[in-house]
Amino acid sequence: MTKGLTYFPPNTKVGRRIMSAASRLVYGKPTISPEVAAFNAEVDRKKREKKAANRAKRLANPELVYGPGTNTGHGHVWVRPDNFKYYCGGPAMCADCSRDFLKYGESK
Numbered sequence: 001m002t003k004g005l006t007y008f009p010p011n012t013k014v015g016r017r018i019m020s021a022a023s024r025l026v027y028g029k030p031t032i033s034p035e036v037a038a039f040n041a042e043v044d045r046k047k048r049e050k051k052a053a054n055r056a057k058r059l060a061n062p063e064l065v066y067g068p069g070t071n072t073g074h075g076h077v078w079v080r081p082d083n084f085k086y087y088c089g090g091p092a093m094c095a096d097c098s099r100d101f102l103k104y105g106e107s108k
Contacts, residue, residue, distance in 0.1 A: 068104060077101050 032040075068078035075085035077100040088094035091101040 073097075073100050077104055077106075 066072045069081070071080050071082050071084075073080065074088050074090075074094060074097050075083075076088070076090040076094070076097045086094075088097060091097040
């Protein structure tokens with residue numbers, strides 16, 4: 001090895017940064033075509049619109065998304081349609097279950 005130089009293996013954080021910087025020097029900044037950029041922007045816009053619509057639906061009627069008869073909660077206060085129960089200890093030990101118990105009633 002040359003005196004004064006330090007070797008950073010490429011599988012370390014510093015080594016990856018050095019390799020990334022070196023590849024940018026050699027190959028230049030990666031670019032995409034305007035068509036691909038427009039397509040990506042359209043996909044992102046559709047995702048944002050879908051997310052906003054789902055959020056609006058949840059805010060309009062929160063009982064449809066959380067409560068008895070839904071696959072939400074830990075399964076101790078109401079029976080979930082998928083019959084799943086979290087191993088959380090139920091209302092006696094779990095903050096979420098005790099909150100649901102106080103809001104919705106007896107546990108199953």
